[in-house]
Amino acid sequence: MLKCLKTLALVCFWLTLSAGHAAxxxxxxxxxxxxxASADFVTRGILRAKTEGAQLVVLRMDTPGGLDxxxxxIIQAILASPVPVASYVAPGGARAASAGTYILYASHIAAMAPGTNLGAATPVQIGIGNPMKPEPPKNPADKNDKAASAPAAEPDTQDAMTKKQVHDAAAYIRGLAQMRGRNVEWAxxxxREAVSLSVDEALAQKVIDLSARDVPELLLKLNGRKVSTANGEHVLQTAGATIVTIEPDWRNRFLAVITNPSMALILMMIGIYGLIFEFSNPGFVLPGVVGAICLLLGLFALQMLPVNYAGLALILLGMGLLTAEVFLPTFGIIGVGGxxxxxxxxxxxxxxxLPGFGIPLSLIVTLAAFTALFIFFISSLVLKARRRPVVSGQEALLGSAGIMLYDLQAGEGWARVHSEQWRVQSTxxxxxxxxxxxTARSGLTLSVTPINEVEPGE
Structure with a gap:
């Protein structure tokens, strides 16, 4: 009996020790x-979890969607991850809409907190125009009544590009659902219909695996579950495991700031302002350096965003016209066009x-007004510089006053002009x-006339 108790105590000790050292x-x-920025953050976080020997990655989501x-x-990183990834829609009131639904379907484990929802995964139309209309729900009962209640031919509300995008998105999420053994039909x-589900409905329709109030409860429910990843099967030992939350570092925060479409546009405009000011007033250096850095950052951010190149070309054309307004006397015509x-x-x-990726109209109006004021301010400086009298070169000599150094009866003599001795001739x-x-200059000889009376300012 004593021996059995010692064995039981030893087993308990090793179980406690192993739990204390769980990944x-x-x-x-x-x-x-x-x-x-968020895609870079998630992919780097999954790689870090692999490096640190984590047994599970919990992707806690609250997103309205995002860029395809x-x-x-993110999905490619999840599918290739040797560490199981559990997508967890939390806290209460959160959602995994649009792109978030695809990520949840791609994850090894799908979970939601009470009071959350997911769905509405219809791709948003790219470009100018109305958003895509989801296909009407297909009701088999309507087939028999179609001839009696519907017109002979229904207008097609979707163009070819829209259909291609919907079919591609449907095939993509259908493949993810089949891979993870989740509800393919609802996916x-x-x-196609932009439908959504609450947590209870998602559980009932086998869209998600479980629900949990918070991360500790989620880990408790996942304890002992078998999960297959890219490098084989894993048995989770998550009860009492240490939770490490990864927060965005300075790189992710910086990337998140500059890839905001509004900030990218502002950076590009600051860059163009700086270069225009530097070219208009050579020698300041600082505006040129700051302008070049901001312009490169703005272009870097734009190449990571879904940019309409016609819009970018119009912006560059507008700035070119505004720059031309500084140097050409067009009386504002080119400036207004710019x-x-x-x-x-x-x-x-x-x-x-997509939500979160638009440029507010108020910002566009503000930038346009500021640009107009900036360009006309630079134009006024250029005009003032043009009106200043010439202080060097041949033009500065014409009209200048001098003093004769010797008597001149006819022909040529010598005079002091601008503190220099010049050969002069007079009639x-x-x-x-x-x-x-x-009055004139020919080579190194100046033509002069006498000043008979004192003139103002001389």
Missing amino acids: PVVVIPLVGAIGP SSMRQ ERAV IIAFALGALILIDTD VPLRKGQRVRV
Whole structure:
């Protein structure tokens, strides 16, 4: 009996020791619209979890959706991850809409907190126009009544490109559902009909695996579950495991700031302002350096976003016209055209209607007004510089006053002009000390006439 008790105590000790050294669980928060910055954050977080020997990655989501390219980047990282990934829609009131639904379907484990929802995965139309209309729900009961209640031919509300995008998205999420053994039919309806589900409905229709109030409860329910990943099968030992939450570092925060469409446009405009100011007033250096850095950052951000190149071309055309207004006497005609081109380009610059990726109209109006004021301010400086008298070169000599150094009866003599001795010629006699004015220059000889009376300012 004593021996059995010792054996039981030893087993309990080893179980406690092994639980205390269980591999950690990494939590990656995915909040807000999914874009280049969040995709980079998630993919790097999954790689870090692999490096640190984590047994599970919990992707805690609350997103309205995002860019297709960023969504696919995250899904590719999940599918290739040797560490199981559990997508967890939390906290209460959160959602995994649009791109978030695809990510949840791609994850090894799908979970939701009470009071959350997912769905509405219809792709948003790219470009200018109305959002895509989801296909009407197909009701088999309507087939028999179609001839009696519907017209002979129904108009097609979707163009070819729209259909291609919907079919591609439906096939993509259908493949993910088949891979994870989840509800394929509802996944396709989420794309074609933009339907959504609450947590209870998602559980009942086998869209998700479980629900949990928080991460500790989720880990408790996942304890002992078998999960298949890219490198084989894993048995989770998550009860009492250490939870490590990864927060965005300075790189992710910086990327999130500059890839905001509004900030990208502002950076590009600051860059163009700086270069225009530097070219108009050479020698300041600082505006040129700051302008070049901001312009490169703005272009870097734009190449990561869904940019309409026609909009970008209009913005560049507008800035070119505004720059020409500084140097050409067009009386504002080119400047007004430049402002109109810039405003139109900014309106269509971002080629998507997804939430979180639009440029506010108020910002466009503000930038257009500021650009107009900036260009006309630079133009006024240039005009003032043009009106200043010439202080060097041949033009500065014409009209200058000088003093004769010797008497000149006819022909040529010498005079002091601008503190320099010049050979001068005159058609009338001049005496030493007499003041003269330069009327012309031929090589190193100046033509002068006598000044008979004191003129104002001399």
